[in-house]
Amino acid sequence: MRGDQINLQNVIARSATQVPSPQERSGGVDRVTKLIDVSRCIGCKACQVACAEWNDLRDEVGECVGEYDNPLDLTPDTWQVMRFDEYEDEQGNLEWLIRKDNCMHCAEPGCLEACPAPGAIVQYANGIVDFNSEHCIGCGYCVSGCPFDVPRISKKDHKAYKCTLCSDRVFHGLEPACVKSCPTGSIMFGTREDMFDLAETRTNFLKSRGFDNAGVYNPEGVDGTHVIYVLQHADRPGLYSHLPEDPRISPLVDAWKGVTKPLASMAIGLAALTGFFHYVTAGPKEYGEEDEAAVREDEAREREREERP
Amino acid sequence: MTNHWVDIRNADLIIAMGGNPAEAHPVGFRWVMEAKEKNDARLVVVDPRFNRTAAVADYYAEIRTGTDIAFLGGLISYLIENGLFHQDYVRAYTDASLIVSPEFGFDDGLFSGYDADNGEYDKSSWQYEYDDEGHARRDETLQHPRCVFQMMRQHYSRYTLELVSSVCGTPRDKIQRVWDMIAETAVPDRTMTFLYALGWTQHSIGSQIIRTAAIVQLLLGNMGMRGGGVNALRGHSNIQGLTDLGLLSNLLPGYLTLPRSGEQEYDQYILERARPPLVPDEVSYWRYYERFHVSLMKAWFGDAAQEENDWRFDWLPKMGVDLYDILHTFERMHQGEVNGYICQGFNPLAAFPHKAKTTESLSRLKYLVVIDPLRTETAEFWKNHGEYHDVDPAAIDTEVFRLPTTAFAEEDGTIVNSSRWLQWFWAAAPPPGESRSDTAIMAGIFLRLQRLYREEGGPFPEPILNLHWPYRRPDEPSPEELAREYNGWALEDVFDEERNLVVRAGEQVEDFGMLRADGSTACGCWLFAGCWTEGGNQMVRRDNSDPYGTGQTLGWAWSWPANRRILYNRASARPDGTPWAARKAVVWWNGQRWVGNDVPDFPPTSAPGDGQAPFIMNQTGRGQIFARDRMNEGPFPEHYEPFETPIANNPLHPDNPLAKHNPGARVFEQDRENFGTFEEFPHAATSYRLTEHFHYWTMHNRLNAIAQPEKFVEIGESLAEELGIAKGDRVRVSSKRGFIEAVAVVTKRIRPLQVAGQTVHQVGIPLHWGFLGETKKSYLTNTLTPSVGDGNTQTPEFKSFLVRVEKL
Amino acid sequence: MSLAKSDPALRRYSVWNRLNHWLVAISFVLLVLSGLPFFHPFFWPLTALFGGPTMTRILHPYIGLFMSLMFLFMAIAFFKESLIRRRDIQWLKQIRDVLANRDEKLPPVGKNNAGQKLVYWIMLGCIVLLLITGLLIWQPYFADAVPITLRRLASLGHAFVAFLAIITLIIHVYSGIWVKGSFQAMVRGRVSWAWARHHHGLWYEEEREKARKHRAISRRHDTPTNRQESP
């Protein structure tokens, strides 16, 4: 039964964990990938609604601020949003660029690297990066860690939330809710290999329709993502509501999480040890007889001076 | 749809015009994307707005709302003058060769027989020239000056590129580009499909716009072909089914029609409808009208309907006017001539034009019954909702009943999608509270009325007392019983001409061919005959296999007529019975009979040699370029301006005020007074749907409310600049009939147009949101819309009207 | 205040000084214990001491605020005696003698030696920085309002400064153990004249001078009760 894919040890990376998780049993576990072909997106928001419905999310009813976008941004209750951009090229040709914005499920997840709570963020063998709210302590480090500004901290329970790539559905052999709902086939799902093959087909199609710069968005800075885009203008991701040109885990986060901590921890231990051995070698600092004698002399001197009539 | 959703993938060119499929039918639109990817098809959008469909289109051309006839008329002329049409198809399968009566004429925007005083046409001259047998004269060479082809050519010769551009406001190069792309499909192995919806129907000239599209498709030879057709995407889930079942003022199930008051004699009534062929030996299927009619009367009145009593012809109400459509009824309601109104899952206060008039009309009712799963604005029209609906309950004496009914998830039954598929679905849970099914409610009301008439008597009680009511649970007929009833069954053994038994008494009929006019069969809707046969319920079938790879899936559900997926599919083959093109093949002649990947829309054994033409429902057997007297404003579509137009006159007939608007349209005096002028209301407005919402239901759904929470109007950047409006500002949009307030969406997607030498700004007004539900409270869009309808169907002109936009 | 017999003669820290110091010390240790788990997974089990990870995350900043306040008082109280003088430089130059206990070679120092002064200034600096960076990354209150880059910088800074402070603390604590009598001093506030003379020669002289004057005054209107006797 496909349910066998549920494997509670099938985790290749855990937040705040030094020892590696069991890695051997990855045979036959394909990495999955979600492909978002922006050139086929009509911005209908079916994915957005399907996501909320599947994950039992009901965000606040917002208001119109003069654009189709709604909700305006990701929230703890909205794990994906459609971002609409009207782009007019040099010739005055209009393009309505609509991008589905959600967790990119990086191969090297900044959130996971930054998270201090063991197991609050895990990466499964199939590539999905999942938050385990049960272990989330709400420190917000994942927010600092994410190069795509995706995680959101809930005001209700102060825990971090984001797209799970429907890990529950995927583990049960189903596609994510957003993928299934997509009316135009803009969102596709499958093994990483298949999605890259498809991405190539779609890219060639776009090139055949005059989009010379069409291409795939799979940023190397985070060692690739398990959510990839097909873009008409892959040379300018910025056109699509500021999709980062070259996202990478911030060097600050790296410095902070990388080497610093083990070294520092060691230094602390070392310091304590040094003290101890110094005591062993040099011994305590004490005053000696000569000090007491000197004190007695001083007192004697003072006394006779004071008793002199 | 003449074709169906999946068939769109077989098209080489998709024209989305008068519709916004990506917005209103996203899932069906999938097959457009498939055509693009798998069939290398192009998608072209011609629309006032760069809409969601345009977002994924290969080419977009802006157009002024309501000018599609000009755009397509020009195309017709372009195709003819440049010989870019499917010669053989046009000659063999259209009425191009038929000769038009010499009395017929067209002068400065008016066809022959116009009576300016009553604003009506005497259509007697709109005919072919007939020989003594009553057959139309023909000229296969298409050279005769009065043959339909030459008449059409002459009619549209006025539609030059320059003129079209100045009427539509579309730049010439864009028009030319679209025309060229369409012309490429004139060859036999390429097809183009028109996807349209209410962007074409909701105009005072709506029906004629669609006729123009049909003419184009006939010229290109795209009717009956895979990936061709004129495809109405349709609105509601079962709008197709309700139309098929004739729930319209003048219809009976299966497009049978009610008698007009003038038709007092049964024979006369049948004769009028059982149309003989106008070309020798054509099928002219309507000749069997009586079979369908009598079977219907047997289904409704059982044994009470007998030959001697003309099958109770008199028990059918007769039409005193052409139509008692909604505009007509609400006009009478407004005059105080209507006392009661029943809204079954319908929200007229929000859905009808000129809300103020609707409110006043409803207030003059004695009783109103609203049957709905949800709270509706209509049911609460008497309630004060502040600025959004400001009324005084104390001053409204209408007694309003609100009856809770089941939603789709809580009932069994079928709906007909726009592919004409009857699909059966099942209830998954009980309805909330005391809700009851619509059938139980209708039965409950009827049985009580029947009892009252039995006990108290009253005028003309017979049809009520004798209505055939064989249901096991009279108070709640089951969907199964009703489905079997509209499929039809034999009352006696039925034999064919050779005395072969066709169907046994008591058995379900297999198809409408088994129906008889002698009272031996009963059938509630001949068009649906075959949906529930002795083989059982065909509508539950779930075999989605597609052996020919054509997308016909004949084993899925059941499609009317006779499980046929592409209408007129005989036209996909040459007169000699071989397909026009292998990649477009649907049916073909195998030497003995018609076979193929679809159910042939043709007598199965009518050999090509017999020369019968493919359009078997038409008296000519041919596609009608010339509509004869079937349309109220003329046999050839002509462009007329919307009743609220942003320009001074009709550029085609600047000097003839009678030809400014549709001369055949019906306008009530008070409504005419409520038309605005472009001097006072300079902006051309159009109303439409958004994909996040469905009319006035989804505002009751949290999930959809989140996706699109508040009312907005779309304004082009240049107009916004002119009016000092910034994105997100609140604006007031006023028409002669009232005003609404909403948030401004300022966009590059609506551009100003150069029309007849002036700049026209268009304003987009989504129709959603109201003062109930989960979304932000808002005004109803139909506060603004005018109360005037299409010349034939009386569909209100929601798509073209005038407003004034102001910053608040 | 009451004096125990065992209490040495010379008063070094007032009651308030001592309470203040220990409040800071205790909250500092709590901060270290609650902070280390977020510093490195190795210390994660420490969160158990605070009722679980989330509680630890919630408590840590509040303890921090409290300590900062307490430290402020202490900083004011010890300000004057912590100003670096020229002689302190000399003392630092001879740090090897200090560590090797060759105290006779060291120049006499006042109430605080250069080492103590350094601890004062380093801690002052660290705590100010920790306070600021801490506020910037404080969920759920301020963090959301802070630009992401600044938040990242703050996280990094907080960790680094905390490390510095912890090292300093370790040195401070060790000195207390190493220099006999100083722990006593911070607990009971008193030291012996000899201790003072050995470790803080100049301060010893000042104190003797004070004592002399005191006796002079007390002799004029002789009251045996408040006669001060040295051993």
Place this chain on the structure above:
Amino acid sequence: MTLRVTRRQFFKLGAAGMATSSMAMMGFAPEPAVASIRHFKLTGAKITRSNCTYCSVGCGVLLYSRGDAAINNVDDIYHVEGDPDHPVSRGSLCPKGAGLLDYIQSDSRLRYPQVREAGSDEWKRIDWDEALERIARHMKDDRDANFVADDDDGNTVNHWISTGMLAASASTNETAYLTHKVVRSLGMVAFDNQARV
């Protein structure tokens, strides 16, 4: 269609989840708790084939309900998604279809018959029998008073135009057929549906 864990297994999972996660809170997290995946919400659901009744594409939908229609249970639909077998929709849905659940469960669903008396400012709950009796009475009175047997030209018309009806384009063919049958038997012609709007 998907994983079918028995209910007992599912409870075990749940229990294990709780135990391990509370341990995890103490910082001593065993592997499984830390890697625990989300509960699959369709486990054990009853699936019903249906059609979306918004637009005329007629997408196939699967209704997932809690409860097995046992007599002591009131089944409740808690999830809706596309039917992958459907030739047109192939499992996909638009934002309306994807949100069907909130229509089925909308707070605006009516639960019992109500009447608003003339001039009143409020709804009054009534029972079905009263509602239907009163409506029938209204209709009969109006028909009796305004039925037209012959028009002014002396033509037999047998119609009743002082009460009209709008039928629902989202109702089933069966409802529509019965409605039509009843309406014509009463002689009603002011009869329409959304085909026009």
